[in-house]
Amino acid sequence: MTSTLKGIxxxxxxxxxxxxxxxxxxxxxxxxxxxxxxTFSRVTQYDMSLQLTTDTKLKNYLANVVSQLKEWLFxxxxxxxxxxxxxxxxxxxxxxxxxxxxxxxxxxxSSAPRDKSIKSIQEEIRSVIRxxxxxxxxxxxxxxxxxxxxxxxxxxxxxxxxxxxxxxPQIIDQSEVxxxxxxxxxxxxxxxMVAYKRSDF
Amino acid sequence: xxxDDDTTVFATLKSFKNFISLPDASLNQGEPAPAQxxxxxxxxxxRIELLEAAEKVQSKTQQIHEDQEKRQxxxxxxxxxxxxxxxxxxxxxxxxxxxxxxxxxxxxxRRLEEREVESSKSLSEQVEANRALRRTQETxxxxxxxxxxxxxxxxxxxxILKDEIxxxxxxxxxxxxxxxxxxLATQGLQEQMELQQRKLALQxxxxxxxxxxxxxxxxxxxxxxxxxxxxxxxxxxxxTRENVTLLKEETEGLRRKVERMEKLKEEMVTMELEKEVxxxxxxxxxxxxxxxxxxxxxxxxxxxLKQQNYTLTSGCRSVERSKADLQGELxxxxxxALEEQKKRETQESLVRRLQKRVLLLxxxxxxxxxxxxxxxxxxxxxxYTPQLTRRLREAEDVLSKTQNHNAEMEVRGDTxxxxxxxxxxxxxxxxxxxxxxxxxxxxxxxxxxxxxxxxYDPVKTKVLHLGQNPTSMAKKQRLEEVExxxxxxxxxxxxxxxxxxxxxxxxxxGDLGVTVNLPPSQEILDLRKQIESAELKNQRLKEVFQxxxxxxxxxCYVLTGYQIDITTQNQYRLTSLYAEHMDDSLLxxxxxxxxxxxxxxxxxxxxxxxxxxxxxxxxxxxxxSIPAFLSAVTLDLFSRQTTM
Numbered sequence: 001m002t003s004t005l006k007g008i009x010x011x012x013x014x015x016x017x018x019x020x021x022x023x024x025x026x027x028x029x030x031x032x033x034x035x036x037x038x039t040f041s042r043v044t045q046y047d048m049s050l051q052l053t054t055d056t057k058l059k060n061y062l063a064n065v066v067s068q069l070k071e072w073l074f075x076x077x078x079x080x081x082x083x084x085x086x087x088x089x090x091x092x093x094x095x096x097x098x099x100x101x102x103x104x105x106x107x108x109x110s111s112a113p114r115d116k117s118i119k120s121i122q123e124e125i126r127s128v129i130r131x132x133x134x135x136x137x138x139x140x141x142x143x144x145x146x147x148x149x150x151x152x153x154x155x156x157x158x159x160x161x162x163x164x165x166x167x168x169p170q171i172i173d174q175s176e177v178x179x180x181x182x183x184x185x186x187x188x189x190x191x192x193m194v195a196y197k198r199s200d201f
Numbered sequence: 202x203x204x205d206d207d208t209t210v211f212a213t214l215k216s217f218k219n220f221i222s223l224p225d226a227s228l229n230q231g232e233p234a235p236a237q238x239x240x241x242x243x244x245x246x247x248r249i250e251l252l253e254a255a256e257k258v259q260s261k262t263q264q265i266h267e268d269q270e271k272r273q274x275x276x277x278x279x280x281x282x283x284x285x286x287x288x289x290x291x292x293x294x295x296x297x298x299x300x301x302x303x304x305x306x307x308x309x310x311r312r313l314e315e316r317e318v319e320s321s322k323s324l325s326e327q328v329e330a331n332r333a334l335r336r337t338q339e340t341x342x343x344x345x346x347x348x349x350x351x352x353x354x355x356x357x358x359x360x361i362l363k364d365e366i367x368x369x370x371x372x373x374x375x376x377x378x379x380x381x382x383x384x385l386a387t388q389g390l391q392e393q394m395e396l397q398q399r400k401l402a403l404q405x406x407x408x409x410x411x412x413x414x415x416x417x418x419x420x421x422x423x424x425x426x427x428x429x430x431x432x433x434x435x436x437x438x439x440x441t442r443e444n445v446t447l448l449k450e451e452t453e454g455l456r457r458k459v460e461r462m463e464k465l466k467e468e469m470v471t472m473e474l475e476k477e478v479x480x481x482x483x484x485x486x487x488x489x490x491x492x493x494x495x496x497x498x499x500x501x502x503x504x505x506l507k508q509q510n511y512t513l514t515s516g517c518r519s520v521e522r523s524k525a526d527l528q529g530e531l532x533x534x535x536x537x538a539l540e541e542q543k544k545r546e547t548q549e550s551l552v553r554r555l556q557k558r559v560l561l562l563x564x565x566x567x568x569x570x571x572x573x574x575x576x577x578x579x580x581x582x583x584x585y586t587p588q589l590t591r592r593l594r595e596a597e598d599v600l601s602k603t604q605n606h607n608a609e610m611e612v613r614g615d616t617x618x619x620x621x622x623x624x625x626x627x628x629x630x631x632x633x634x635x636x637x638x639x640x641x642x643x644x645x646x647x648x649x650x651x652x653x654x655x656x657y658d659p660v661k662t663k664v665l666h667l668g669q670n671p672t673s674m675a676k677k678q679r680l681e682e683v684e685x686x687x688x689x690x691x692x693x694x695x696x697x698x699x700x701x702x703x704x705x706x707x708x709x710x711g712d713l714g715v716t717v718n719l720p721p722s723q724e725i726l727d728l729r730k731q732i733e734s735a736e737l738k739n740q741r742l743k744e745v746f747q748x749x750x751x752x753x754x755x756x757c758y759v760l761t762g763y764q765i766d767i768t769t770q771n772q773y774r775l776t777s778l779y780a781e782h783m784d785d786s787l788l789x790x791x792x793x794x795x796x797x798x799x800x801x802x803x804x805x806x807x808x809x810x811x812x813x814x815x816x817x818x819x820x821x822x823x824x825x826s827i828p829a830f831l832s833a834v835t836l837d838l839f840s841r842q843t844t845m
Contacts, residue, residue: 155663
């Protein structure tokens with residue numbers, strides 16, 4: 001937690017957003033049942049109880065991605081973060097959780113902290129995570145074994161770091177898109193939306 | 202302790218009594234034997250007496266000891282008694298207390314029993330109440346079950362309704378999407394229509410513009426004439442200005458002259474007056490005759506001067522009037538010149554504005570052309586493009602012509618009329634621009650929708666992900682599992698084949714592959730053991746049977762004299778022990794099913810049986826006894842053998 005009493009700096013904003021992604025991704029994995037619920041443990045964050053995975057492999061993977069994401073957020077080179085849920089049997093993409101990140105690049109030039117209270121940011125984050133939890137009501141059931149992947153949309157001229165590689169956008173054909181709430185730290189603005197495959201009857 | 206002391210006391214008393222009894226016996230026994238006068242016997246008696254004395258002494262000492270002990274015992278006994286009495290008293294008290302306690306306890310017991318009775322009554326009442334409550338509870342449970350069932354039914358109906366609602370919503374959404382697509386298509390078609398209409402309008406406008414320009418061009422020579430007139434007027438005015446300046450100079454000169462003239466006149470008048478005065482004085486002095494002529498002369502001079510004055514003043518006035526007129530004309534000319542300048546400036550500004558607008562319009566036109574080209578490329582309809590290009594070229598030609606005319610007009614000096622036409626055209630272009638903006642919005646909406654779905658501009662963005670991500674790992678795992686399963690299946694099939702072909706060698710499992718794990722289960726091992734044991738038993742039984750049958754056959758051979766062989770089904774060959782040749786044998790056939798069930802045995806014809814025709818007739822045909830026949834044959838052969 002950034003304890004900038006005076007305001008939000010670019011670094012603090014990057015940390016807040018990365019933290020949100022870490023908890024948000026865990027919530028989505030728990031809600032959609034990608035991993036069995038007994039591999040999750042309860043923690044308290046943003047004044048609500050959330051689920052965090054205890055699987056070491058998964059933890060390492062998430063830590064890698066989130067740390068790299070934090071760097072990119074600080075450089076304002078990341079545009080979107082997408083969590084893609086694929087069915088293992090048919091290799092079809094069933095769900096797509098997309099988070100658009102809009103960065104105010106003037107914060108890079110001026111190092112003056114912005115005036116926005118951390119509490120209000122946390123309120124907004126809390127409402128977004130609550131919406132993610134509530135989205136279970138309208139999302140179709142994932143009956144087959146599924147796995148997930150994290151995609152990051154970055155600027156074209158960005159240097160690809162070690163172990164990262166280019167991939168396709170993994171778009172769902174014939175999808176329904178639902179826009180969720182957004183939150184902003186006054187430097188980074190994050191829009192959330194979920195796209196799911198239209199289930200034909 | 203007391204008891205022990207008592208027992209010891211009794212024990213000592215007993216021993217004492219015993220001891221007392223013994224010496225009497227010994228004494229009684231000792232006296233009748235003094236008559237025997239053996240020295241040995243005496244010695245023996247002496248010894249015995251000594252012993253007895255010793256014993257007596259001992260007994261006395263013992264007695265003393267025992268008396269002492271007795272006293273001690275008595276003392277102790279007394280003490281014990283006292284203690285016992287104390288203890289007895291204490292125990293009596295205790296008894297009393299305990300009796301009291303007992304009574305109390307009995308009382309308590311009674312009370313408790315009463316309470317028990319009461320509590321049992323209350324228990325029974327409560328049990329009854331419990332039963333009643335249980336019944337009510339059961340009824341309530343039944344009601345609750347019914348309500349639960351109703352609730353479940355209602356939940357089910359609710360879920361069914363929700364599903365139906367979802368379905369309907371999805372249908373609605375799909376239909377809305379279809380509608381949106383169709384509206385977009387219709388909009389596209391409308392836009393195409395509008396484009397074509399606009400093109401037509403543009404062409405018409407261009408035609409109108411051409412007409413206007415032609416009319417303007419027709420007006421040009423008149424304007425040239427007017428220009429020439431204006432220039433001539435300008436020249437004339439300049440000349441008049443020069444004349445005016447000249448006239449001014451002349452008037453100034455005249456003024457000065459007039460002034461001088463006036464001065465001269467005044468001087469003349471003063472001079473003449475002085476003269477007259479001088480003359481008058483003497484004249485007055487001399488007479489008045491000369492005054493009249495001089496006065497007439499003066500009056501004539503005055504009149505003449507006055508006439509000159511009047512003429513001069515009139516001339517001055519006329520000159521001033523002409524000067525005023527000329528000045529008025531000057532002013533008018535100046536104002537005209539200023540107006541002309543202003544008009545020129547306005548025209549120049551208008552020309553600049555028109556130039557700018559023309560530049561903007563050309564840019565807009567270029568942009569619209571590019572949009573149109575993009576739309577045309579999207580449409581890609583072969584029927585339209587050549588016509589459109591033709592129209593475009595025509596419009597471009599018209600536009601270029603108008604631009605040339607515009608340039609010429611600017612060079613010559615424009616009028617205000619064209620700006621109105623340009624304004625109309627500008628308004629139309631602005632309306633077109635608004636429509637294009639709406640199109641732009643629609644396209645932006647489409648872009649946003651694609652963006653929501655995850656589409657991206659490959660020029661600006663790229664998509665990255667970690668190579669070691671859970672999906673790829675899961676896929677790898679799946680592939681590995683599938684591969685492993687396939688290998689296992691193959692191994693199992695081969696194993697099955699090996700088993701079917703025979704010789705299930707459990708050791709071969711290891712040869713087929715490391716990955717295949719066929720754990721030899723306990724059942725299989727047990728069954729194998731059972732099989733082995735059964736086979737062993739079988740073998741043993743076979744051996745035993747073989748032995749027994751061999752034995753039996755040898756015994757039969759030995760005892761009956763015939764070796765019985767089963768040649769084929771139901772055919773038996775008997776070879777006698779005393780057969781002369783090896784081939785001599787009798788064949789019997791059993792007919793009528795199995796031998797055990799008592800089928801008929803019949804003798805078959807053999808070489809040997811032919812030689813026994815008599816016996817066959819006798820024993821088989823007449824006596825109908827095969828054993829008799831066989832024994833006869835044996836006897837016969839035996840007799841032959843022995844004799845031979």
